[in-house]
Structure formats: C-alpha cells, structure tokens
Amino acid sequence: MKKIVKPLFGISIIFILMAFQSGDVLCNAKELKEKAKLYLEPYKYDSSELTRIMYKKKETIKEVEVPLFIGEKYRIVFELEALPKQVEVQIYNKDKDSKGRKLLFSSKDQGEKKEFLFEVSKTRHVYVDYVVPPTEDGSYSGCAVFMVGYK
C-alpha cells in the first residue's frame, strides 16, 4: 500500500504546482460570465474580460483598455463575486499614464455590492482600473469579470 501512496502523493503535488505555474489564478470563467450576462439585458453582448488578480503587499492597479464607438450606447456589467477581498473599480476616460484624466465611475458608491453596472456613450475609450488593496495577512487571489453590451 505504502508503495502506491508515496508516488501518488508526489504526483498530486506535481499537479498542484503545475496549476499554479506562472502565477495562474483558477477561476470559473464560464460561471462568472453567465452571471454577468444576466445584468446585460436589454443590451446585446459585445465582449467580456476576465482579470486574474493577486493581492500583494503594496497597492496595485490592473487596467483594461476598452475601445468604444463614439455615439453608441454601452452598458458595462461587473461581476466581482470571485474576489476574496474588496477591490475598487474605477473607470476613466484616459489611461493611467495620462495627465488630467477624468474619473467617470467608482465602485466606492456601490458599497459591498458584487455586481453593478455602468452605462456610457459619446466616448471612444474607457479604461477600467481594478485598484487592488495591499494585504499583509497571507496570500489571496481571485478574478473579476466585466461584460460590455451595446444597444
């Protein structure tokens, strides 16, 4: 019995390590996107983005550039259920390296909500920033999803 247990134990560890190779964060993308889709109606599905987030000792920002067509109406739905700690979502008109960019939306106003939406038109780009708070107590990771719909 021992002859089988030891190699099996070793192989299991190999698989666990492989899963976390390159800092992968495991999330159920399908489930998260299906939940986000529920809030998209009556807008038509356009695209979606899953962002893997690892909490670090210092605050970090993960930015997603979203090109839009000027004059079209859009809804962006966020699904943050798979994040173990609150992350602030900010939406800007310019990227994080630009001076004088304007904050269009902040999830601070949404309280503890895990799902919320933002509607926008008359712009060619928005920049979604996930502001990941610093953490000292252990290692955390999770996923955030947003989905874009047009009318």
Next chain:
Amino acid sequence: MTVNFFAISCVILTMALVSCNGNPDEQKNREELDGLDSTTTVSATTALTEENEVAYNLPSALQIAYVFKKSGAGFVPELLNNRSNSSKYNTSNYKRATNFGIYSADLAYCLFNKKYQESKEYLKSCKDIGSYLGLNQAFESDNMAQRFDKNIANEDSVVKIVSSVQLKADMMFEQNKQKHITVIAFAGAWTESMYIATQIYAKDKNKKVLVSLLEQLLLSETIIKALKSYKTSEPEIIDLIISIEKINAEFNAIASVKSAMEKDEEIDLNSISITDSELTTITKSVKTLRSKMID
C-alpha cells in the same frame, strides 16, 4: 522505491523553483511592455509600480458591422471571402484564427444587411473553422442551428443567437487559455471589415461610409497593443503587427489626424479632410493584408 520517491521529490523541487520565475516568454513580454510604459508621462495615479499591468478588451465583429450598417453602406456580396476557402485554413493556429475572424466579419455583414441565407452559410464556415480551434461546443449547444433556422427572418433574434455563440466562444478561449487566439481573430475581423468599408467607399464616395471607416481605423492602435502583449504566442504575430502598424502610420499621417493628436484632442471624424491619395494608400495596405490572410 526510495529512489523513485527521491526522483519525484527532485521533480517537484525543480518545478517549484521554475514556477518562481514564471514563464520566460511572458516575463519577456512584460519587460518589453514596462519599457514602453517608461517613455510616457508621469501618472496621475498614486499607486503605480512595475507590477501594474494593462490588458485590452476588443469589440466583436458583430458590433463593428452594426455600426458600419448605420452608415448606409450597401451589400456587395463579391467582397466576402469565398466560403469554399475554409478547408484550406487548417494549417496553423494563426491561419485558423485570422480566418475565423474574417468569416465572423462576413457573417456579421450579411446579418445586418438582412441576408439571412448567406448569414446561415457564413455561420457554417465559422463553425467549420471554429471546430479546428476547439469551439465545437460553442456552435452546437442550445440547438443553435435549429433556433437560427426557426428565427431566420427576425434580425433581433438571429443577432441574439450569434451573440450567444460569440459569448460561448469567448468563454471557451478563456477556459482553454487561448486568449491570444481571440486577439488574432479580432485582427482578422477588423481587416475584413476595413476591406469591405474601403472598397465600398472607393465605389460610392459616401461621406458617412468614410466616417465609419475612419472610426474603424481608430481601433488599429488598440489592436497593435493587444497583439504586442501576445507577440511570442504565435510566430506570425510579429508580421501581423508590422502590417497593422503600417496602416496605423498611414492614418496618423493624415494632416488633420496628426494635428488633433499633437493637441491631444478627440478627433472629429465628421469634419476631417482626407485626400484621395491618402485614402488610396490605406486602401492598398488593407487589401494587401487581407490577401495575405485569406490566401
């Protein structure tokens, strides 16, 4: 037995050490992107570090076609890529992905022009190439084909069905860790939409078509950035970046675009002046890129 266990432990230790350094390609990509970031102006945000990353969320072929249709552009079936070509694209991931995008753009163009029979046929082409990319489930779930047939004359319903296939394909690419394929496919879709728009404008000289065409051209910069973040994923990506950079440079060389960029202003495409020669240059470059993709 002891030797076997010792060997397994060594493998574990080696993998643990390798995983600390991450994937060398990804590391290289990140370093190059960081290098690009360092040339830009100082951020207004307080929390910038080298670990802050940027990703790109590209629109769908359906949305491009939807916006293009609003320009009043007509339907020219000769501009579509021949469906019989689909079997010759099963040669590399790059070929499969670009032509999946091209057929998606053709499908969307047919759909918003109410050419439902053609839409059905191009959906079949997308399904064929999609199967080479592991997307069978996206096209086969929820009785998609039957629902499409049943709703064939109802634009809203058919668009919803195709959007739902798109969402499923996106989820499958994500699940299979093939995000770079979605970027390449979008580059294909964009090239096909640009090809259709430039050819229609060359024929009709409709100002609204021109504005829509220029609006599509603005996407080129984001496509380049998205492709650069995956540039080691497929060997052909570098060439693709070079081709799109050429088109982007030709667009940026238009005097009014250049002037708006220098002033850091939003470009007003309705009042833009563009010469025939400037447009012919862009049209030729788009045609060359599209030919490389479909041949």
